[in-house]
Amino acid sequence: MADIKAVDVQKLRKATGAGMMDCKKALQEAEGDFEKAIEVIRKRGQAIANKRADREAGEGNVQAKVKGGFGALISLNCETDFVAKNENFVNFSTSILDLALAEKPADLEALKALPMEGKTVEELIVEQSGTIGEKLELAYYDYISAEKVQAYNHTGNNLATLVGFNKAEVEEQVAKDVAMQIAAMAPVAVDEGDVPEEVIAKEREIGRGKAIEEGKPENIVDRIAEGMVKKFLKESTLLNQEFTKDSKKTVGQYISEADKDLRVTGFKRFSVK
Numbered sequence: 001m002a003d004i005k006a007v008d009v010q011k012l013r014k015a016t017g018a019g020m021m022d023c024k025k026a027l028q029e030a031e032g033d034f035e036k037a038i039e040v041i042r043k044r045g046q047a048i049a050n051k052r053a054d055r056e057a058g059e060g061n062v063q064a065k066v067k068g069g070f071g072a073l074i075s076l077n078c079e080t081d082f083v084a085k086n087e088n089f090v091n092f093s094t095s096i097l098d099l100a101l102a103e104k105p106a107d108l109e110a111l112k113a114l115p116m117e118g119k120t121v122e123e124l125i126v127e128q129s130g131t132i133g134e135k136l137e138l139a140y141y142d143y144i145s146a147e148k149v150q151a152y153n154h155t156g157n158n159l160a161t162l163v164g165f166n167k168a169e170v171e172e173q174v175a176k177d178v179a180m181q182i183a184a185m186a187p188v189a190v191d192e193g194d195v196p197e198e199v200i201a202k203e204r205e206i207g208r209g210k211a212i213e214e215g216k217p218e219n220i221v222d223r224i225a226e227g228m229v230k231k232f233l234k235e236s237t238l239l240n241q242e243f244t245k246d247s248k249k250t251v252g253q254y255i256s257e258a259d260k261d262l263r264v265t266g267f268k269r270f271s272v273k
Contacts, residue, residue, distance in 0.1 A: 004028055012037055022131070041130065059084040060139065060272040061093040064151035064160035065101055071149035071162040072100040073268050074111075075140035076125075083134050084272075090157065092128060096121055100141060108141040142268045152179035159183055159271040166263040174258045180244070181251055182267050187238040190264050191252075195237060203232045238264060 004027045012023040012034065022041065030036035060077035061084055076093040083089050096111070099121065105111040112122040119127070121138065129136040146164025153160045161182040165175065181187075189195045207225030216224055234240045239252035246254070255262050 004032065008032070008034065012041075041127070058272065059158075060137075061090050061157045062140075062153075062160045062270055062272055063093055063097050063157060064153055064162050064268075065097055066149045066151045066162070067101045069147060069149060069168075070101065070104060070143060070145050071151055071164070071268075072097060072104075072141070072143045073151075073160050073162050073270055074100060074138065075270050075272060077137045077139040077272060078132070079134040083132055084157075086132075089128075089132070092124075096138065100143070104143065105141070108138065111141045112138055139272075140270045142270070144266055144268055146265045148175065150175035150179045152176065152183055154183055158273045159269075161267060161269045163267040164265040166265055167259070167261065170262060171258055174255065174262075177243075177245060178238075178251065178255065178264065179267075181241065182238065182269050184244050185238075185241050186269060187241060187267075188236045190237065190266065191239045192233045192237050195233065200229060200233075203229050238267065 004024055008027055009020060009023045012027060013020060023037070026037040026040040027034075029040050058077070059079060059081050060075050062073070062075040064071060064073040074093065074097050076089070076096060078084055078089065095116070099114055099116055100111055103111075103114055105114060112120065112125075114121050116124055125136050125138055142162075144162045144164040146166070147168040148165040148170045150163050150165070150170075151160065152162075161179050163175070163179045163182055188199065204225050207228035208221055210228070211221045211224040239250060239255070241251050243249050243251050243254045249257075255264070
């Protein structure tokens, strides 16, 4: 068996992020060959990832960040809250987010395929899964391009939002308030006209079913259903929601009071809870 030096174990640990004992065992298995030891750790990571593939990665680190007029939002998921709060895991998540900001991939699969530290993002995630011993999954990525993009990261990093505006000069407090509104109230669209017709049809169907179940006369069932759709659109579209900081006005009114020409161009929201 090759004589394994502590300095070589440290070097392998730095290169792979694996634990000290895992690095020592890998070097022993590779008979001191550094490159073979890296391959051993990679294969071990893949084996652990495959073994835990059916586990639920229901915890994670959700982060949003903005650079210029481009904002990115990702969620790197794991199995336990303990790992989600681990400093190395959080830093790994941040490094993926920074890569997304720099490269602006078109979608989640494109982000997974980007090169990172000599591998792809997806390969690195598999390796980290082996190192940590939990299933890791890059569960979400999306972005917004606009004249002004505001990010909001909720305490605990389990929820984040992005919101875009049509003007570069937006009062900082207004931008933050709108991003936090999206976090708190989870709207489905910016305005009523942005809600997909199939979503409206589903709400109408739910309204009709509820009215019939409650024994309402047939001649008013449709009217009740439309009333429920109207209520849904008010509560679930950003500009028509009650503003959380002042329920006497809508979010749209709050924005107009700040700047009558200011418009929300889009938003993203993701949560692991």
